[in-house]
Amino acid sequence: MTPLEHAWSGRSLRAFLILMLVWLALLTLWFVLQASVWVVGALMLVTVPALLDFATGRRAWLRLDDKVLRWGSGKAEGDVALARIDHVRLETRLDFSIRARLMLEDGRRITLPQDSLPPHPLLQDALEARGIKTQRHHFVVF
Numbered sequence: 110m111t112p113l114e115h116a117w118s119g120r121s122l123r124a125f126l127i128l129m130l131v132w133l134a135l136l137t138l139w140f141v142l143q144a145s146v147w148v149v150g151a152l153m154l155v156t157v158p159a160l161l162d163f164a165t166g167r168r169a170w171l172r173l174d175d176k177v178l179r180w181g182s183g184k185a186e187g188d189v190a191l192a193r194i195d196h197v198r199l200e201t202r203l204d205f206s207i208r209a210r211l212m213l214e215d216g217r218r219i220t221l222p223q224d225s226l227p228p229h230p231l232l233q234d235a236l237e238a239r240g241i242k243t244q245r246h247h248f249v250v251f
Contacts, residue, residue, distance in 0.1 A: 112174040113235040115227035119162030128163060131156055169224040173235050178211070182222035189219065196242040199229055200249040208249070 135152055138144040161167075169182040179188040189211060198210040207229040211219040226232060233243050 110175055110238065112172055113227065113231065114170070114172050115225070115231075116168065116170040117224055118166060118168050119159075120164075120166035124159065124163050128156060128159055169222060171221070171225045171227060171232075173232075173239070175239060180221055180225045182225045185222065187219070189213070191239060191241060194241055196244055197236055198244050198246055199233060201245070201247045203248055203250065 132153070135149050138152075139146070139149040167183050169180075171178075171180045173179075175191070177188050177190055178194070180186065193213050193215075195212045195214045198212060200208045200210065202208060206223065207226065208223065209221040209226055209229075209232065211221065213219065233245075236243050
């Protein structure tokens, strides 16, 4: 069976354009609408993580083959043999993002990094094709 491979980089044209649009909007607030420097500065701080991801070119990836699920996000990496996975919980959060948790046979849970996940229908189909049960849970807070 063909492995599922997904990769993402913080250094992309899309990330650059979004950062520029947000900064342009903040500068417009400051100069045109004469918003307080403190307000604009506080809002600008929200963009620092995206700026750091863009500047460092941080990469996230996931690879699912017939034996092992491997993932990485920044400097953190992990893997688990498919035989150790009891099932995978795909949880829809209140912001409509999907969180994937590996529920291992020994009762431990491993939460996969958000940025390493492929689109959830693709991941769910690939897991089920390899005989791994998936559960969908909608609007989980914790």
